[in-house]
Amino acid sequence: MTDKSQVQIPSGTWIVGKWTGRRWRIRGCLGVGANGVVYAVDRDDGLPGAMKVCEGAGQVAFEWSLLERVKGARSSFPAPQQIDDSDHPHAQYFYVMERVGGKPLDKVWLGLRPADRKRVLHEIVAGLAHLHETGYAFCDVKAQNILVDSSDDMRVRFVDAGGVTPLGKAVRQFTPTSDGAFWGVCERRASAQYDLIGVALMALTLDVKPPANVFSQSQEQRRAWLNKAILQVAEPGWRSLLQKVLRGSVTDAPTLARAIQSIPLPKEPDGTDWSAKLMWGSLASATLSTACAWALYLRLI
Amino acid sequence: MGKEATIRQILVITDGCSNIGPDPVDAARRAHGRGIVVNVIGIVGDGEAAQKGYEEAQSIADAGGGMCRIVQPADISATAQMMTHQTMQMTLQQVVNQELMSVMGKTTEDLPPAERSRVMQVVAKLEEEIALQLVVALDMSASMRDKIPTVREAVRDLSLSLQVRTGSLEVAVLSFPGKGEESTRLVQPFSNKVDVASLESALVARGGTPTGPAIDYAASLIIDRQRTVDEADGPRRDFA
Numbered sequence: 334m335t336d337k338s339q340v341q342i343p344s345g346t347w348i349v350g351k352w353t354g355r356r357w358r359i360r361g362c363l364g365v366g367a368n369g370v371v372y373a374v375d376r377d378d379g380l381p382g383a384m385k386v387c388e389g390a391g392q393v394a395f396e397w398s399l400l401e402r403v404k405g406a407r408s409s410f411p412a413p414q415q416i417d418d419s420d421h422p423h424a425q426y427f428y429v430m431e432r433v434g435g436k437p438l439d440k441v442w443l444g445l446r447p448a449d450r451k452r453v454l455h456e457i458v459a460g461l462a463h464l465h466e467t468g469y470a471f472c473d474v475k476a477q478n479i480l481v482d483s484s485d486d487m488r489v490r491f492v493d494a495g496g497v498t499p500l501g502k503a504v505r506q507f508t509p510t511s512d513g514a515f516w517g518v519c520e521r522r523a524s525a526q527y528d529l530i531g532v533a534l535m536a537l538t539l540d541v542k543p544p545a546n547v548f549s550q551s552q553e554q555r556r557a558w559l560n561k562a563i564l565q566v567a568e569p570g571w572r573s574l575l576q577k578v579l580r581g582s583v584t585d586a587p588t589l590a591r592a593i594q595s596i597p598l599p600k601e602p603d604g605t606d607w608s609a610k611l612m613w614g615s616l617a618s619a620t621l622s623t624a625c626a627w628a629l630y631l632r633l634i
Numbered sequence: 635m636g637k638e639a640t641i642r643q644i645l646v647i648t649d650g651c652s653n654i655g656p657d658p659v660d661a662a663r664r665a666h667g668r669g670i671v672v673n674v675i676g677i678v679g680d681g682e683a684a685q686k687g688y689e690e691a692q693s694i695a696d697a698g699g700g701m702c703r704i705v706q707p708a709d710i711s712a713t714a715q716m717m718t719h720q721t722m723q724m725t726l727q728q729v730v731n732q733e734l735m736s737v738m739g740k741t742t743e744d745l746p747p748a749e750r751s752r753v754m755q756v757v758a759k760l761e762e763e764i765a766l767q768l769v770v771a772l773d774m775s776a777s778m779r780d781k782i783p784t785v786r787e788a789v790r791d792l793s794l795s796l797q798v799r800t801g802s803l804e805v806a807v808l809s810f811p812g813k814g815e816e817s818t819r820l821v822q823p824f825s826n827k828v829d830v831a832s833l834e835s836a837l838v839a840r841g842g843t844p845t846g847p848a849i850d851y852a853a854s855l856i857i858d859r860q861r862t863v864d865e866a867d868g869p870r871r872d873f874a
């Protein structure tokens with residue numbers, strides 16, 4: 334376990350690998366998680382990477398084995414590069430992976446247009462479809478673990494393979510708000526369906542914040558909240574799709590990907606929005622100038 | 635390692651310092667001596683009393699060979715499941731380390747990292763398949779009153795995580811203090827899941843904090859259980 338106060342390695346430090354003999358230069362910190370710290374690094378030959386440092390050799394080795402299992406040209410996870418040890422007191426055990434671009438979904442969601450949201454959700458589900466084909470589920474689906482690159486056509490990547498679990502096995506790492514078992518809608522067992530329910534819960538809770546007392550609620554109360562929250566989703570297409578997923582009637586990622594693709598976008602959102610704003614704006618300024626004229630006339634100002 | 639292997643743990647959830655009965659740190663040391671890992675979740679409070687409580691929680695976990703985390707009520711659920719998982723992993727890693735040591739004279743850290751990965755995959759597989767015996771000991775002293783629903787849901791939630799494992803689960807729940815003069819009370823005997831109805835009716839906050847007696851009682855539940863099972867199926871192999 335690591336907390337934010339953990340001493341961080343200063344930029345410019347060289348980390349020398351004991352086993353590979355390679356060297357990496359620390360460029361900065363990319364993030365601090367529950368299991369360790371991730372640094373931006375450049376390898377001695379210039380290859381950019383992301384170095385994950387954990388306190389225990391076991392955790393590093395375990396996460397590495399998961400990255401190795403899910404790797405491949407079509408994988409949404411960062412490609413593994415090297416696993417190694419060093420003499421640096423703050424980087425004794427680490428692995429290096431591909432550095433992926435983009436910002437966490439929770440940071441960009443509010444600014445996304447409906448078309449972008451549709452695209453992002455489709456990409457996430459397509460990434461899951463590929464992962465499920467390899468016999469694994471993501472399990473820890475949460476907005477912070479999904480990086481979206483708006484400069485690269487909303488490309489979606491997954492970080493933190495720590496929750497990846499063979500299909501059928503018990504989920505070890507999850508986030509309550511996107512965990513179907515927490516909400517009483519499915520078992521906490523790795524499956525395609527578990528991941529899809531996670532995506533639906535994530536999408537829903539990005540828009541509608543769960544109540545502060547959700548942790549003291551019974552499962553019946555949590556389910557009741559979910560049903561109410563779904564009704565707040567404005568788009569009928571999304572609303573009924575979320576309902577279907579949470580009811581458990583969508584069980585595989587390709588089906589969900591197709592369903593997302595076929596949801597119609599709201600009509601000309603930008604155009605109407607903009608002209609409507611302009612219209613209201615000019616109306617407001619017209620009222621205002623009339624009011625000013627009257628005020629001047631009556632010598633109020 | 636055969637299927638007979640069992641991991642035995644006690645999880646204490648408390649919001650304060652013990653003030654009745656024997657020292658909980660000694661109790662945790664005794665339990666650990668019998669092959670049981672003791673984990674502690676402390677619920678944050680304020681003032682000097684809270685600070686004393688945190689220190690005690692940490693000492694109990696240290697003596698019990700387990701972990702300690704001090705968390706907000708909302709995080710009890712996630713913490714309970716993370717701790718159970720990490721300490722099961724720790725226990726299995728120790729076993730694997732001993733095995734490696736005796737076979738090759740090496741620890742996991744001595745192996746090249748790529749081989750460590752294979753060891754960890756074995757550990758993960760064992761963790762999924764090994765039997766788990768868990769006693770959850772809930773502090774029900776007066777100050778816990780408004781946290782009961784959160785604690786109840788957290789225990790139910792932990793059970794959801796554990797009962798889908800391939801390995802068998804036996805979970806018992808006790809509260810401390812118990813009714814009347816009792817320092818502890820068995821809320822639910824060993825079962826393959828947590829019975830929420832029994833939690834709903836049995837969890838009532840009152841009185842002081844007999845943490846030591848609760849740990850001793852939890853350990854005796856596990857040891858007695860072990861004895862009856864041993865008599866039925868012959869000896870088992872246990873890890874601590």
Ligand SMILES: Nc1ncnc2c1ncn2[C@@H]1O[C@H](COP(=O)(O)OP(=O)(O)OP(=O)(O)O)[C@@H](O)[C@H]1O
Pocket residue numbers: 363364365366367368369370371383385411430431432433434437477478492493494495
């Ligand atoms: N390959 C990568 N490229 C770029 N950024 C990354 C990469 N891996 C991780 N990060 C960043 O570092 C942060 C922490 O990493 P990660 O989620 O792996 O840590 P963790 O300890 O497993 O965290 P968690 O608390 O989510 O379990 C991520 O949220 C992400 O922003």
